[in-house]
Amino acid sequence: MSEAWIIDACRTPRGIGKVGKGALADIHPQQLAATVLSAIRDRNDLDTASVDDVIFGTSMQVGTQGGDLARMALLDAGYDVKASGVTLDRFCGSGITTTNLAAASIMSGLEDVVIAGGCEMMSLHPALGAAQAGVRGPLMDAGNERLRAAHPQTHQGVAADAIASMEQIPREALDALAFESQQRAARAIAEGRFDKSLVPVYKQDGSLALDREEFPRPQTTLEGLAQLAPSFAAMADVPLDDQGTTLRGMVLARYPDLQIEHVHHAGNSSGVVDGAAAILLASADAAKANNWTPRARVVAVANIGDDPTLMLNAPVPAAKKVLAKAGLSIDDIDLFEINEAFAVVAEKFIRDLDLDRDKVNVNGGAMALGHPIAATGAMLIGTVLDELERTGGRYGLVTMCAAGGMAPAVIIERV
Numbered sequence: 001m002s003e004a005w006i007i008d009a010c011r012t013p014r015g016i017g018k019v020g021k022g023a024l025a026d027i028h029p030q031q032l033a034a035t036v037l038s039a040i041r042d043r044n045d046l047d048t049a050s051v052d053d054v055i056f057g058t059s060m061q062v063g064t065q066g067g068d069l070a071r072m073a074l075l076d077a078g079y080d081v082k083a084s085g086v087t088l089d090r091f092c093g094s095g096i097t098t099t100n101l102a103a104a105s106i107m108s109g110l111e112d113v114v115i116a117g118g119c120e121m122m123s124l125h126p127a128l129g130a131a132q133a134g135v136r137g138p139l140m141d142a143g144n145e146r147l148r149a150a151h152p153q154t155h156q157g158v159a160a161d162a163i164a165s166m167e168q169i170p171r172e173a174l175d176a177l178a179f180e181s182q183q184r185a186a187r188a189i190a191e192g193r194f195d196k197s198l199v200p201v202y203k204q205d206g207s208l209a210l211d212r213e214e215f216p217r218p219q220t221t222l223e224g225l226a227q228l229a230p231s232f233a234a235m236a237d238v239p240l241d242d243q244g245t246t247l248r249g250m251v252l253a254r255y256p257d258l259q260i261e262h263v264h265h266a267g268n269s270s271g272v273v274d275g276a277a278a279i280l281l282a283s284a285d286a287a288k289a290n291n292w293t294p295r296a297r298v299v300a301v302a303n304i305g306d307d308p309t310l311m312l313n314a315p316v317p318a319a320k321k322v323l324a325k326a327g328l329s330i331d332d333i334d335l336f337e338i339n340e341a342f343a344v345v346a347e348k349f350i351r352d353l354d355l356d357r358d359k360v361n362v363n364g365g366a367m368a369l370g371h372p373i374a375a376t377g378a379m380l381i382g383t384v385l386d387e388l389e390r391t392g393g394r395y396g397l398v399t400m401c402a403a404g405g406m407a408p409a410v411i412i413e414r415v
Helices: 029-043 071-077 094-107 123-132 146-149 156-167 171-190 222-226 247-253 283-288 315-326 343-353 375-391
Strands: 005-009 055-059 085-088 113-121 208-210 273-282 295-306 335-338 395-399 406-414
Touching: 005 029, 005 283, 005 295, 005 375, 029 071, 029 113, 055 071, 055 094, 055 375, 071 085, 085 094, 094 113, 094 273, 094 295, 094 375, 094 406, 113 123, 113 375, 123 273, 156 247, 156 343, 171 222, 171 343, 171 395, 273 283, 273 375, 295 315, 315 343, 315 395, 315 406, 335 343, 335 375, 375 395, 375 406
Parallel strands: 055 085, 055 113, 335 395
Antiparallel strands: 005 273, 113 273, 295 406, 395 406
16 A cells, blocks of 8 residues: 655634634635645645645535635636545544545555645635525434434534533633643744744735734633633523424433533634645655655544534544554554544543643644634644654644544654
8 A cells, every 4th residue: 555645734824703803704715725725836846737636625615615615726726727626524524534535545546646625714604604504404403303303413512511511521621721722822823833834815916814823812811711601501592493492402312311511611612713724645656756755644544423412522432443543552642633622522532541631732722723614624734743843753643523423533653
């Protein structure tokens, strides 16, 4: 089997995902994705006619984010028309999945040069969500009563609160993790740890839109976090239909004895942001032909499903599965990136696997930096690669929860 080498990785800064407030909110999604595709080309003297495929993730594929964003973005970036593109959706896990599929294509010998990544404009989600509802209902929609009865799928925030209650993880522990995320992100930014991968975004007229992280709140304190009201308590009991179905009721349908304590809020949940990322992968032969020096190789990939109702618990079994595939142990991994969709996801991951906290999300996570849904996974792979190079580490493991109760995972080895 051929090896899949990571040649380069880059990403945009994360912009606040609100129209009228975020610096990227007025950028077209195709242009935002084209930004990282252009950077990958220019940084590596890439002949775009040699690109076998561009595999991008986008979760909300309607409106301006619909119509195969990968193909439109590569054309917008000026790629040769021979380069094809496909866009997929594994919810939050899309950015890891695109990388894993790119690696699989290369390792199987079917392709030689593939670009993976993702783009998500969360500033567009309120408007796109209204449009999407007419095409396919949201997860809690009653359109398919059979599926809904078998696997009630609530809001992610309510699921996070349910898991914290079930695991008896107190709010104080979740707030402490959120505070640490902000502190680590602030340190990483101050020390330039993201600079290698970060590329600026420009507007259509050529003026600068954003060249720095826009979401972090380094002024965050534990006292301030403790004062924030829970975000999902009120919505949990709002009737969704004529039968009085609620988000809380969906959880209780599966776990009737669970007393849900609402412990997640804006400070210990992932931030709403816009962003894009790209990763250039190649076979050994293609890398040598292009005089590319590989930065890492993909060691193993995995996918796994878990309970769709709790929705966020698959990262732990995904990590165990990918470690088994790689023939490695927890102790072999130098750095872990687990997406901070909600504090309980990362906290449970650390506790269940008995991890050294100094190896997990060492440069902060989505609670500080934001979570641009389908782009996040590719961003995390780039982040762990940069940090392995900075510290001289060997192995990095990246995983994240995805709606529907799934998690992709990948282990990379620094070359």
